Amino acid sequence: MTSNTVPYDVEAVRADFPILQQEHHAGVPLIYLDNAASSQKPRQVIDAIDDYYRRYNANVHRGIHKLSEAATAAYEEARIKVKRFINAANKREVIYVRGTTEGINLVAQTWGRANLTVGDVVVLTQMEHHSNIVPWQMLAAEKGFTIQYVPVLPDGTLDMDAYAALLRDHPVKLVGVMHVSNVLGTVNPVQDMARMAHDAGALILVDGAQAVPHLPVDVQALDADFYTFSGHKMLAPTGSGILYGKRDLLEAMPPWMGGGDMISRVTLTGSTWNELPYKFEAGTPSVAEGIGLGAAVDYLNSLGMDNIHAYEQAITGYALERLAEVPGVTVYGPEAANKGAVAAFTLAGIHAHDVAQVLDSAGIAVRAGHHCAMPLHECLSLQATARASFYLYNTYAEVDALIDGLYTVKRTFAGA
Ligand SMILES: Cc1ncc(COP(=O)(O)O)c(C=O)c1O
Known part of the structure; x- marks a missing residue:
């Protein structure tokens, strides 16, 4: 071109x-020219949010009345748009979060807290955004596992030999990698990295904050176990974002935050959890933001x-x-x-x-x-x-x- x-x-x-x-x-x-920090919003997204507040503002999932039903339908329709956009197998694998940072913290605090212990290794890369380093450091300080980093070569790509060696020489439980670097712009070979992680018995979490807004992403083709991204970098409002996870992993994971919507039954002595994805969506969600994310996906698809x-x-x-x-x-x-x-x-x-x-x-x-x-x-x-x-x-x-x-x-x- x-x-x-x-x-x-x-x-x-x-x-x-x-x-x-x-x-x-x-x-x-x-x-x-600061789009990697946050994108601007088209009127189609602004109008979708405005329309929600003007015409059918209500809480979702709970109401029997017409407004709540309309809000729930729009909010859940947006989830299905995202599911198709990233080619998730099932809408239950698409969890609303506030953004990439929250998506990573959710995995750390649920899967990580339940599965990582002394002697385990988490592999990250030297090019990660703080949001894919700090949650793991915080958990490591508590749980006693160690973190190893894949070096960055002078040309700005990852040292894949070093990655292979880390997987070979350490009991790696999880690999965390950004799909696209927010500084170098490097498009990392996450499909290969996922295959190598899986061959070594590890899971892979992909930070897609700089990928989903810019390139076609197919979470099944990548074979990512977890994939997370922020709405505000892809034309959608702040406070919208997605954590994708493979269903069997999400089913096995404990919830993170407790509260309304994430339960199936509460008694004074204990509670049981709602089905996916609601198990991970405690409290009143960001309804307008979710609807705005759906409108952003429509806009991106139209181009x-x-x-x-x-x-x-x-x-x-x-x-x-x-x-x-x-x-x-x-x-x-x-x-x-x-x-x-x-x-x-x-x-x-x-x-x-x-x-x-x-x-x-x-x-x-x-x-x-x-x-x-x-x-x-x-x-x-x-x-x-x-x-x-x-x-x-x-x-x-x-x-x-x-x-x-x-x-x-x-x-x-x-x-x-
Ligand atoms: C690669 C990458 N990961 C994570 C984040 C954090 O995203 P958020 O602040 O929307 O949670 C950003 C944002 O700059 C990013 O560029």
Whole structure:
């Protein structure tokens, strides 16, 4: 694909996003390149939430009245949309959570707490987001198992030989890996990693936060035991997210939070648990957010995940080419062909925060810092990077504006 061919009408897509129509500063349009942190929302998602609150706001699963039935139907319909979107075998395997962080904590606190003990090993990778490190460290401190990390090679990919050796040499019970890195953009070979984990008798948990918004994901083809992602990075509201788990594993796991909806019977001396997925969904859920997630899935399907992925790869490839033209810029991670829609970079002699600050005054929103991946930055001997991350509505002209902005940054700090 060249910069002139696109698989859908990007301008028509942009028109769906109210926030993209506004000025960032007076006379300066918004160029939003912080999509790995959170995506913007189309009016179709905003309208779905608005419609729920205006027309049929009620609690779900409990009411006999018409409003509650309508809310329950929409909320459960959204679950089925997600089930199809990730090709889960059964809607009972699709658990609503607040996001990726909650999904991982749920697995740690239920499966992990019940199954991990002294002598066991959990394998993570050096590129994980904090949300796939800290829950395991917290549990390890309590349970006494150890954590080993797959190293990251200089080209930004995982050291698969080291991974094989870890599985061979240690009693590994669980592998936790991100599908796509939020810093390097590396698309990890999770299907191979799952096969290798299973051959070694381990389960695999995949952090799909940066994958599900951007590429077609089929949890059955990957053979992931657990797969989790956040709605807010895929056009849906904050507070929406999914934990997928294989049914037999979920059936065997104890619940996490206790309360309404997750029980089948409560007496003063004990309780029994509801069937899946409700066993893991205690309390009044985020109904509007779930309905919004369903609308986001509809929107993504209307463009086609293959098209979105192809467009993002093309625009990321273009961004990498243009970034390479700027003297002093170093981009981290693999080539565009094996990369998600992110470009984390440094500009020689200028702190990432200063880069982001000057870009912001030009209307360009990027992220700067460690992007919740401090261990990875330490491995790369970096304190901070600036990160431009793209989504289905970004344009080639916006990439050009980023490059112009970087020259402005250089001029601003010249001789400083
Ligand atoms: C790869 C990855 N994992 C996990 C998370 C955490 O997601 P959330 O904050 O939505 O729970 C993020 C968010 O930045 C991420 O990029």
